[in-house]
Amino acid sequence: MKSEDGFLLPSSRLEKVQSWGMNREALAYVYRPSTVDGIREALNDAHRAGRTVGIRxxxxxxxxxxxNSxxxxxxxxxxxxxxxxxxxxGIIEIEPGVTLQRLWQYVIGDGWWPPVVSGxxxxxxxxxxxxxxxxxNNYKxxxxxxxxxxxxxxxxxxxIVTCSRxxxxxxxxxxxxxxxxxxxFTRLVMKMKRVYSGLLEVEAFATSTFTEIARVFEQRMAVDDYLVGWIDCLATSNGRGRGLVHAARYLKPGDDSSANQTLQIAYQDLPETLFGLVPKSIMWRFLKPFSNDTGMRLINWARYFMGSTVGNNKTTRQSHAAFAFLLDYVPNWKRVYLPGGLVQYQSFVPAEHAAACFDQQMEICSKYKVFPWLGVFKRHRTDNFLMTHAVDGYSLALDFPVRKRSADRLKQAICEMNRVVLESGGRFYFAKDSMLTPDDANAYLGQDVIARFRQIKRELDPDxxxxxxxxxxxxxxxNSDTAPNRALQEAR
Ligand SMILES: Cc1cc2nc3c(=O)[nH]c(=O)nc-3n(C[C@H](O)[C@H](O)[C@H](O)COP(=O)(O)OP(=O)(O)OC[C@H]3O[C@@H](n4cnc5c(N)ncnc54)[C@H](O)[C@@H]3O)c2cc1C
Structure with missing residues (x-):
């Protein structure tokens, strides 16, 4: 895009913008509109200066x-x-900057909960x-x-174009x-999910291999409203794929005699302190000494040991927020991954190949000596969205620390894992990605889907x-029908 009349964007808008994984950052001209007209002004400036616009x-x-560097x-x-x-x-109309936190806090008192929430x-x-x-609950x-x-x-x-089914x-x-x-998006209308209590019934139990955890998920999908597995990715080959499952069910009307109370925000809120003593804002500092493979091996082992002994086959009641947003318990936990930050690698694999594919991924990690410090296992189903990442199967999300000395090995390992995922008919997810290549995207989305997306883009955004x-x-x-030049990609 060319600049009109030599117009330059104000340097006062230049800011550092970082990826959530803290391994990428760039300078960009940041606009923070609070109205639709404000967005139009930003677009106008971008047009005049010949710059592109990335939404955040x-x-x-x-x-x-x-x-958008x-x-x-x-x-x-x-x-x-x-x-x-x-x-x-249970229908809500919102502007796009409303956070998930604001959304659940707004609706829960009336007996509703967002039907799908992230971690x-x-x-x-x-x-x-x-x-x-x-x-x-993607499978449901x-x-x-x-x-x-x-x-x-x-x-x-x-x-503005208004869209619906x-x-x-x-x-x-x-x-x-x-x-x-x-x-x-400048306005969204969404339907919430009715809930009759601020609590979920949560069952926890241990599993020992990818095959077993997948079998358990298959058996429980019909009855459980949520299923999530944590995998100890630092276990040795004997314990490969071992993990803990948390299965949760909504309570039915009348199951919770204190529903009026448990549906209050105050009841849901995550505690400010751990054990009533340690402010949660500094908790990540206690994890810092363990921020190496040995320390994380110990933490993963301890978690599995506790979960497979004292915590095994336990059923408890937990608030929606506590169950859904476990990671938010420890603010800034990602700082444990500094100085290099982290890469999350999440692959989605059809059910029949998932266990073997994830086993192979663990083997590749061992071969390259790059170990994920966190592994999360979920069940999915297909959907009708054009650029879908879901499959009728499972995903495994792996958090890898980024370190200078292991950066090349991590890249090689991910490259090899991509191949295995693609051979298994698997897919990837842009929200988690930092390393896919145009060929990988082409392979899992397919040329027809990409061509269709390009066609709609050309219609709505010709420049x-x-x-x-x-x-x-x-x-x-x-602006062209071809993917970016491969050599250019490799040089980056
Ligand atoms: C700790 C953690 C846990 C997570 N758990 C999950 C999980 O369980 N499941 C899951 O699916 N994901 C999960 N994610 C990923 C997260 O849900 C997605 O990345 C989500 O898109 C982030 O929303 P955001 O507002 O931060 O968007 P951004 O990351 O800022 O943007 C995401 C994309 O949406 C586009 N976008 C943003 N706003 C608009 C708009 N108004 N109109 C059009 N496009 C827009 C952006 O251009 C970008 O492509 C997790 C992320 C973290 C950090």
């Missing part, structure tokens, strides 16, 4: 999905009004829909997009999960205004 919500994507970043967090709430029907409540709902995020409730009734999408030319369904199914490439570092890495600048 809470910045919780692990890689480069909401970074040396271009405009449209930070949408100030567009955070709740526009309408119908507590009878952190600090995402915005615009970002959630932009990636079509999934929860620990699908991704968040299945609960969106309608949205307004602000296009590159400043006009009936009105512009092509754009509806492409913009949800369209990683901010078709326009900016390729909406871009991010991730979109350029995987799809070039959108």
């Amino acid at each position: 919500g809470g910045g919780c994507s692990y890689g480069d999905a909401s970074i 040396e271009n405009v970043v449209l930070d949408i967090t100030r567009m955070n009004r709740i526009l309408r709430w119908d507590p009878q029907e 952190t409540m600090f995402v915005t709902m615009g970002g959630a829909v932009g990636m079509n995020y999934h929860g620990k 409730m699908g991704p968040i997009g299945e609960h969106v009734l309608e949205f307004d999408l602000l296009l590159a030319d400043g006009t 009936e009105q512009r369904p092509d754009v509806f199914y492409a913009a949800i999960g369209g990683f901010g490439m078709l326009g900016c 390729g205004l909406w871009q991010t570092d991730l979109s350029r890495r995987l799809f070039g600048n959108w």
